[in-house]
Amino acid sequence: MTKSLGNIRRTFAPWNDPASRPYIAFENVTKRFGDFTAVDDLTLHVYEREFFSLLGASGCGKTTLLRMLAGFEEPTAGDILLEGRSLKGVPPHRRPVNMMFQSYALFPHMTVEQNIAFGLRQEGMARGAVDQRVADMLKLVKLGEFGKRKPHQLSGGQRQRVALARAIAKRPKLLILDEPLGALDKKLREETQFELMDLQQELGLTFMIVTHDQEEAMTMSDRIAVMDSGRILQIGTPAEIYEAPSSRFVADFVGSVNMLEGTVETVSGEMTEISGKDGLAIRVTGESGAGAGDKVWLAIRPEKIRVSRNRPENGANAAEGEVWDVGYLGDMTLFNVRLDTGAIVKASVMNSRREVEDPIGHEDRIWVSFAPDAGILLTR
Amino acid sequence: MSGRWTSFNIASVVFGFAFLYLPIVLLIIYSFNESRLVTVWGGFSTKWYGELFRNQGLIDAAWVTIRVALLSATVATLLGTLAAVSLVRHSRFFGRTLFTGMVFAPLVMPEVITGLSLLLLFVAVDFARGFWTVTLAHITFSMCFVAVVVQSRLISFDRSLEEAAMDLGCPPFQTFMRITLPIIFPAVISGWMLAFTLSLDDLVIASFTSGPGATTLPMKIYSQVRLGVTPEINAVCTILIGLVTTGVIIAALVNKRRVVRESASRT
Numbered sequence: 036m037t038k039s040l041g042n043i044r045r046t047f048a049p050w051n052d053p054a055s056r057p058y059i060a061f062e063n064v065t066k067r068f069g070d071f072t073a074v075d076d077l078t079l080h081v082y083e084r085e086f087f088s089l090l091g092a093s094g095c096g097k098t099t100l101l102r103m104l105a106g107f108e109e110p111t112a113g114d115i116l117l118e119g120r121s122l123k124g125v126p127p128h129r130r131p132v133n134m135m136f137q138s139y140a141l142f143p144h145m146t147v148e149q150n151i152a153f154g155l156r157q158e159g160m161a162r163g164a165v166d167q168r169v170a171d172m173l174k175l176v177k178l179g180e181f182g183k184r185k186p187h188q189l190s191g192g193q194r195q196r197v198a199l200a201r202a203i204a205k206r207p208k209l210l211i212l213d214e215p216l217g218a219l220d221k222k223l224r225e226e227t228q229f230e231l232m233d234l235q236q237e238l239g240l241t242f243m244i245v246t247h248d249q250e251e252a253m254t255m256s257d258r259i260a261v262m263d264s265g266r267i268l269q270i271g272t273p274a275e276i277y278e279a280p281s282s283r284f285v286a287d288f289v290g291s292v293n294m295l296e297g298t299v300e301t302v303s304g305e306m307t308e309i310s311g312k313d314g315l316a317i318r319v320t321g322e323s324g325a326g327a328g329d330k331v332w333l334a335i336r337p338e339k340i341r342v343s344r345n346r347p348e349n350g351a352n353a354a355e356g357e358v359w360d361v362g363y364l365g366d367m368t369l370f371n372v373r374l375d376t377g378a379i380v381k382a383s384v385m386n387s388r389r390e391v392e393d394p395i396g397h398e399d400r401i402w403v404s405f406a407p408d409a410g411i412l413l414t415r
Numbered sequence: 416m417s418g419r420w421t422s423f424n425i426a427s428v429v430f431g432f433a434f435l436y437l438p439i440v441l442l443i444i445y446s447f448n449e450s451r452l453v454t455v456w457g458g459f460s461t462k463w464y465g466e467l468f469r470n471q472g473l474i475d476a477a478w479v480t481i482r483v484a485l486l487s488a489t490v491a492t493l494l495g496t497l498a499a500v501s502l503v504r505h506s507r508f509f510g511r512t513l514f515t516g517m518v519f520a521p522l523v524m525p526e527v528i529t530g531l532s533l534l535l536l537f538v539a540v541d542f543a544r545g546f547w548t549v550t551l552a553h554i555t556f557s558m559c560f561v562a563v564v565v566q567s568r569l570i571s572f573d574r575s576l577e578e579a580a581m582d583l584g585c586p587p588f589q590t591f592m593r594i595t596l597p598i599i600f601p602a603v604i605s606g607w608m609l610a611f612t613l614s615l616d617d618l619v620i621a622s623f624t625s626g627p628g629a630t631t632l633p634m635k636i637y638s639q640v641r642l643g644v645t646p647e648i649n650a651v652c653t654i655l656i657g658l659v660t661t662g663v664i665i666a667a668l669v670n671k672r673r674v675v676r677e678s679a680s681r682t
Binding site for chain 2: 105106107126127128129130132133134136137138140142143144153154157158201205
């Protein structure tokens with residue numbers, strides 16, 4: 036039985052195949068606005084039919100990256116290649132990519148049909164073919180009866196669909212989406228996420244999406260690039276990003292995490308012993324590259340920490356403490372446990388049963404424990 | 416604004432409107448005066464309007480004025496719109512601040528100075544003064560008003576609309592014609608209306624730059640008034656007031672429709 040990160044088996048992974056050519060390649064791209072460096076010597080390869088997300092806080096350079104791909108900004112240095120051809124100097128209207136804008140940018144003086152037909156008319160497509168394609172697109176985004184309306188007569192979710200239909204009407208091979216779901220409410224956003232994924236599969240498109248919502252990126256993407264201050268910190272599948280973050284920033288940015296600081300005592304084979312900053316002795320398995328005396332951080336997700344009334348029998352790492360805060364979310368319950376050493380540890384427990392015997396409450400004395408392979412050792 | 420009407424409010428509104436419009440209302444009433452004397456009411460009559468249409472001098476002047484206004488407003492709108500676009504869009508070109516200042520300076524320049532300097536220019540280049548010099552002068556001073564109106568609209572214009580059009584394969588010039596211009600069109604129309612009424616009204620600059628055979632209506636009225644006000648002048652003025660009011664109301668309605676539409680599309 037092979038082990039892999041995350042509870043999902045992947046068959047689509049061109050990035051692991053040395054024979055596959057990248058569809059889009061950012062090669063050492065830098066973009067400066069005056070003194071401000073928005074994108075800093077960035078190299079990134081995206082493959083055909085991939086659903087790729089750029090994830091980062093606002094101002095990290097992710098939108099600038101997309102705008103350079105669409106042609107609205109030119110890189111200060113470096114080059115962007117599409118199917119091996121440089122896009123340098125190619126104006127936006129000649130690039131075979133289409134973009135869906137964060138504000139949707141629907142033309143207010145045109146009807147929904149005219150908006151969708153705009154790109155097709157520019158191509159010089161025959162009238163009959165345009166009408167046919169527009170009708171197909173309206174059906175695809177389930178807006179059949181709204182064709183004659185103006186954008187201001189639509190709801191936010193409907194406008195989002197029109198923007199999507201307009202962007203894919205020309206059947207671009209690459210669709211760029213700038214925060215496509217940012218303006219929708221939570222419920223609609225979750226539905227639309229799966230619709231976007233289905234659409235991408237159905238049409239065989241390459242999607243490049245910008246988002247600051249990590250859940251959105253995790254749900255939809257084949258791979259995610261986590262960005263900060265114009266650089267890529269890590270590229271990987273959602274499971275890699277979540278289970279094997281390469282740095283404290285990534286671990287902290289994606290999901291919730293406990294960060295236990297300590298110093299490496301001994302390394303023997305797979306096993307690394309750490310003495311925590313507050314006196315907690317921890318044993319960890321897994322590669323980290325850290326040697327004795329190094330300062331390390333153990334990143335461990337709340338759902339991988341067990342809570343129990345009594346000291347666990349087999350627990351390699353265990354500590355006693357007091358329940359500080361309890362948060363009931365329905366599907367799970369969050370515990371903030373204040374250890375006797377002073378550290379606060381977050382643990383989450385799935386509520387897989389409706390009724391629980393002897394539930395844990397505020398100010399209870401409990402044990403927290405985690406397996407040696409539950410967390411990941413980070414050196415930076 | 417909600418609030419109760421106090422007697423002070425009512426008094427100030429009545430006084431304010433009376434101050435503004437009483438002279439105009441009097442002028443309109445006296446244009447229907449039977450009597451030859453302007454200040455003595457001799458009964459209702461429309462005879463002065465009839466007189467007016469038999470006064471070839473006045474009709475010629477009106478015709479000149481309308482042609483000047485139509486032509487200068489159109490050219491000024493074209494140039495003013497282009498100036499506004501380059502001012503808003505190319506935020507960092509060399510000499511932008513100077514250019515901005517130079518476009519807007521005529522707004523605050525005393526008309527006498529504008530008129531005099533244009534006169535000196537036309538004399539210097541030996542340009543025969545007449546219809547074309549007045550038109551040129553009106554283009555010069557009304558262009559900056561158009562630029563201001565269009566510029567204020569362009570500042571709130573969402574540039575991603577243009578980017579979306581280009582992204583869909585539309586070249587820049589076509590993008591301007593098919594996306595930008597239709598959306599800012601109400602502002603362009605308001606600018607044209609403004610330029611048209613400014614040209615219609617102007618006395619000072621026209622006096623400086625006009626020549627024989629190109630007397631505008633305001634010049635004609637002014638010169639006739641010096642010989643004594645006749646009810647005929649009242650009639651001309653009433654027609655002018657009607658024209659200007661209609662223009663201003665249309666410009667306001669066009670703009671209001673835009674505002675309503677935009678606020679609807681934002682919600």
